[in-house]
Amino acid sequence: xxxxxxxxxxxxxxxxxxxxxxxxxxxxxxxxxxxxxxxxxxxxxxxxxxxxxxxxxxxxxxxxxxxxxxxxxxxxxxxxxxxxxxxxxxxxxxxxxxxxxxxxxxxxxxxxxxxxxxxxxxxxxxxxxxxxxxxxxxxxxxxxxxxxxxx
Amino acid sequence: xxxxxxxxxxxxxxxxxxxxxxxxxxxxxxxxxxxxxxxxxxxxxxxxxxxxxxxxxxxxxxxxxxxxxxxxxxxxxxxxxxxxxxxxxxxxxxxxxxxxxxxxxxxxxxxxxxxxxxxxxxxxxxxxxxxxxxxxxxxxxxxxxxxxxxxxxxxxxxxxxxxxxxxxxxxxxxxxxxxxxxxxxxxxxxxxxxxxxxxxxxxxxxxxxxxxxxxxxxxxxxxxxxxxxxxxxxxxxxxxxxxxxxxxxxxxxxxxxxxxxxxxxxxxxxxxxxxxxxxxxxxxxxxxxxxxxxxxxxxxxxxxxxxxxxxxxxxxxxxxxxxxxxxxxx
Numbered sequence: 001x002x003x004x005x006x007x008x009x010x011x012x013x014x015x016x017x018x019x020x021x022x023x024x025x026x027x028x029x030x031x032x033x034x035x036x037x038x039x040x041x042x043x044x045x046x047x048x049x050x051x052x053x054x055x056x057x058x059x060x061x062x063x064x065x066x067x068x069x070x071x072x073x074x075x076x077x078x079x080x081x082x083x084x085x086x087x088x089x090x091x092x093x094x095x096x097x098x099x100x101x102x103x104x105x106x107x108x109x110x111x112x113x114x115x116x117x118x119x120x121x122x123x124x125x126x127x128x129x130x131x132x133x134x135x136x137x138x139x140x141x142x143x144x145x146x147x148x149x150x151x
Numbered sequence: 152x153x154x155x156x157x158x159x160x161x162x163x164x165x166x167x168x169x170x171x172x173x174x175x176x177x178x179x180x181x182x183x184x185x186x187x188x189x190x191x192x193x194x195x196x197x198x199x200x201x202x203x204x205x206x207x208x209x210x211x212x213x214x215x216x217x218x219x220x221x222x223x224x225x226x227x228x229x230x231x232x233x234x235x236x237x238x239x240x241x242x243x244x245x246x247x248x249x250x251x252x253x254x255x256x257x258x259x260x261x262x263x264x265x266x267x268x269x270x271x272x273x274x275x276x277x278x279x280x281x282x283x284x285x286x287x288x289x290x291x292x293x294x295x296x297x298x299x300x301x302x303x304x305x306x307x308x309x310x311x312x313x314x315x316x317x318x319x320x321x322x323x324x325x326x327x328x329x330x331x332x333x334x335x336x337x338x339x340x341x342x343x344x345x346x347x348x349x350x351x352x353x354x355x356x357x358x359x360x361x362x363x364x365x366x367x368x369x370x371x372x373x374x375x376x377x378x379x380x381x382x383x384x385x386x387x388x389x390x391x392x393x394x395x396x397x398x399x400x401x402x403x404x405x406x407x408x409x410x411x412x413x414x415x416x417x418x419x420x421x422x423x424x425x426x427x428x429x430x431x432x433x434x435x436x437x438x439x440x441x442x443x444x445x446x447x448x449x450x451x452x453x454x455x456x457x458x459x460x461x462x463x464x465x466x467x468x469x470x471x472x473x474x475x476x477x478x479x480x481x
Contacts, residue, residue: 018186019249019274044250049274054257061263065256068269070178098175 020048020144021071025062026055027090030080039075039107039136046137059086063093066102072144073103076123083110083118091122101145107131162190166197169296174269177296181271184288195288201295203418205237206405207318210304211344212325217351218304219258221325221388221397226259226268228398229300235267237293239286241305244274251275255304269293284429287318318421320414321404323397325349326365328357342368345381347400353385353393379407434474441473 024040026033033055040050051069053062066074076083076090083106094102105125106118115126125139162183168176180198183190208225212218219240226236240255251274262268271289286303293301303319324345348365350358362383369381382400386393408414442448451468454460460468 018188019251019276040252044245044252045248047249049244049251049253049272051253051256051272054260057260058263061260064263067175067178068271069256070182 020073020140021051021069022048022073022075022140023051023053023062023066023069023071024075024077025053025057025065026077027057027059027062027086028078028080028082029056030078031055032079033077035079035108036075036077038133039077042133042137043075043140046141048137048140059089059093062090063097063099066094066099067097071102073105073140075140076104076106076108078106078108078110081109083108084114087118087123088121103140103144105139105143107136162193163197166194169292170201172297174266174296177269177292178271180292181289184292185273185285187285195291198291198295202291203294205290205294205298205301207290207294207320208300208302208401209319209322209344210302210325211306211322212349212351213327213330214306216325216327216330217388218306218325219255221323221349221351221386221394222255222302222304223259223261224388224391224394225302225398226262227391228394230262230265230267234299235297236269237290237296237298237301238268238270239273239289239293239301239303240270241273241275241286241303243306244276249276269296269298283318284425284432287425290318318425320408320417321346321401323347323349323401325351326361327352328355328361343372346379346404347397348381348383349393349397350383350385351388354387358385379404438470438473442469445472447472 022043024036024043026036036052040052043050051065051071053065057065062074062076074090074094076087078086087106091104094100094104104123105127106123107127110118110126110128118126124143127136127139162180165176165180165183169180180194182188183194210218210222210225222238222240226238229236238259240253240259242251242253242255244251253272253274256270256272259268259270262270271293273286273289276285286305290301290303322344324342324347326348328350342365350361350365352358362385365383374380382403384393384397384400386397388394408417447469451460451465455462455465
């Protein structure tokens, strides 16, 4: 027989602080991850738990990592120009795994004219060079699905 | 799973999905038990009967010792023997921001298409006694999900890590020549937790000296008649050298454990430690939620600062105030 904690405050104090978990991924073949690492550090400094995948990730690798780590958000960093080819496949692999409530966003070199199409696909935000770190962190904090209750 | 599934999926449904092989359900259960969020106790109650089958390996050592690389090679070896593997990789939480960068996964990417391998990163978060309990609970989810081997990887620098190591069936302590850890290890008292010593990067100068120092230090430890004598295995994890010997040593430790009911005895001791630790945390939390609400702690601190009270007496008063009449039975 399981009995609940005796008080609300006790239940609250039993829970560890809920953290936003973010996967920062580098899809495809470009070999530059300075930007991804800076973003990863900014998110960490913003109090989030950040899992960095390293370079050269396939859509399957990214989706599988998102599943195993049960992240709230996936940030895709891409400089190669292959976003229109890779992002749909990443979104599909996420859907295949039932990860429909994960916030997917992107940063890197992405032409303005591609942004509407990407948003339609389900990429919630696109950030170009020069985006202030605070904005990148705030975007994640404000847009993750509040599935842990209050975050 | 649909929108908001983290809250809508009942714990019982998640558990039965997980038992039928759903990795997403397993992953979500790990989140629930790690955060101790609603449904945590029900999850653990439902999972417990399905645990106890996996072999739990603890891998600990200083930063840069090659733990993740070695774990990667262990996964490879176990997969080669058709065993499924779960990894819980713990990295430290920043004390400043409360955030964490979890990078161990990078070294274990080779298995992303292999459903027989599941890697979960955890941040240490650093709350009262919580790390060991949360890590063990996540490992239990992996155990219940049918993993043959569960590897818990931690940076071996503090008390929490030592307590995690105590919760594994077999603990590997990874050392590297020339890092000064030979002496550090002995000082920190983590020698006692090792079932197997691994000297990684063994091509480096000083590997033999380190092995001798470990041997010498071991002689200083009390060792009863039929006690396990931790072997020292030299590896070069990045090249895969010594991994076969390490697997063999782990196997021998398993045989030792399974003889004469030692495993049962050890598990009993470990469970006792765990339950008492959890009970201590609960009592403390209950006490704190009481005395914070009624302001007792603040009043006692005022008296302490005015030197009208001593800390030992204050602790007694705190307990009496917080739990005296009805606190404990709540």
